[in-house]
Each structure stands twice: as structure tokens, then as C-alpha cells.
Amino acid sequence: MGLASGPAFGKLRRGVLQEVENPISTRDSGRALVLSIVWQRDQQPDGEVSVGSVAAYMCIDPSVGSRMVTENIKSGYLIRVPSQLDGRRAVLQLTPKGQEFLREYRKQQRRAYEYITADWSEQDRLDFARLMLLRYVESIENLNRRPAADA
Template sequence: MSSAFFPEQSSDELALDQIGPALSRLRRRTPASSKDLSRNLVLNVIADAPGETTVGGLAAEMGVAQPVASRTVAACIADGLLRRAASQSDGRRTVLELTEHGEAERHRFAAEQRKAFEEITAAWSPEEQLQFARLLTRYGADATAWSRKQVAGSD
């Protein structure tokens, strides 16, 4: 469909325009429940964070309001996935840490996601699966670094 408002795009440009919707669909696929999705996100953010994580830092990394992060953290603590601890650098601050159960749940989520990936990509060659896995992992690491720069730049 070509017009003054929608000029012709190359197939490469169209593919690049589909990244956002594709990433959105990936996020919706697994884990099975929205509760698991939130918990998986919280556990991974805390595990991957360089240094200590507060509820405010978690909220910023997740892109949600602090009360939303606080409720999710409270549920994770109630379920034994997280614990609050005093900061080692500033005893007045409270930081979040994974418990052994939290680490086990994180591994369970990862195993479920790998299984889903293998089922979804069953028709792909092993080389395609591995290439996609490497590139998606790289994208995730680069997105995290980009996000942290954005937050640091807004301070």
C-alpha cells in the first residue's frame, strides 16, 4: 500500500518494523500465568542486577510504578522467593535478595521457557535455533545496558 502517508518500504524495513510486535508476542507466551510472568521478571531483574536492588530500583528496571513493584515484591516475599536485607553499603537502606527457593523458581521458569522455545522452533535447524538464541541473549544484554544508560541519563 503506497501513498503519500505510507511510502513503499523494503522488505528489510518491514521486517525491522515488526520487531516490537514480535518481542511483545514473545513476552506473552511463557510462563503460563501472569503471576508467573511478573515473578519471573522480578527474580531475573534481581539476579542480573549489578550490585544491590531496592524496590525503587526494581520498579525503574521493570518500567512500573513503585507501588506495583512493591506489591509484587510483597507477594514474592510471602511465597519465600525473596527476602529483604540491610544494604552492605548503607545499613539504612533495604535491599532485595533471592532465597534458595527463589533461585530454584528462576531455574524452573528458565526450563519451562527452554522447553517452549524448543517446541516453537522444532522445525528450525539446530544452527538456526542456536543463532537465534545467541542473538536474542545478546539483544537482552544490550537492552539492559541501554535501559540503565537511559535511567542514568534522566537523573
């Protein structure tokens, strides 16, 4: 299992959502990633999101992050608003159009999951979702809380 998991994980990251019925475009995937970051950070108590923090979260060059954010702003999905913590800064906020786009994108992700796992048992679907999708993502988010490994 251990040796096979690397290549299998790589396949998860490739355009699976483009290979199912009613595929999600690469452009929409990029938009949804930015919108998801803004939405997720908005849910936190100090949840202000800047262009720089989007780029940092995505581990991409700030200029690439800026272009992605600008495209979402031009499409009407995001707006820049003054920070409530520091009025000199601008932060990002989802518009109602952006919220709707994200809802529709998530519905399509769910349909893709159901399409891909159509021949799985209900228990396999639930186990995979619980372990791979939920627990794995939670572990990724908690990485910075782990004690440093001894060298």
C-alpha cells in the same frame, strides 16, 4: 525486513509462553521478572537491589513494583535484608525457594523455545539465539554507554 520487524517484535512480547505446552502463567511470568532483576543485580559488584530499583528497571510505577515485590516476599521467594552499604536501607535477596523457582522458570523458557523452534534447523536455532537473544539483549544493556546522538 525492516518494515516487517516491528510487528514481529510486538508478537515476541505477547504471551508466547502461554501458547505452548505446559504454559507459564502470567502471574509466574511477573514473579520471574522480579526475581530475575534481583538475581541479575546480585551478580554485579554493587549489586544491592531495592524495591525502588526494581520498579525503575521495569519502568513501572513504584507502587506497582512494591506490590510485585511484596507478592514475591509473601510467596517466600524474596526477603528484605539490611544493606551492606547503608544499614538504614533494606535490600532484596533471593531465598533458596526463589532460586529454585527461577531455575524451573528458565527450564520452562528453554522448553518453550525448543517447542516453538522445533521445525528449525539446529543452525537456525543457534543463529537466532546468538543474534536475537544474546546480542540484542547485550545491546539493550549497553544503551546507556552509547554517546548521545546529535540532534
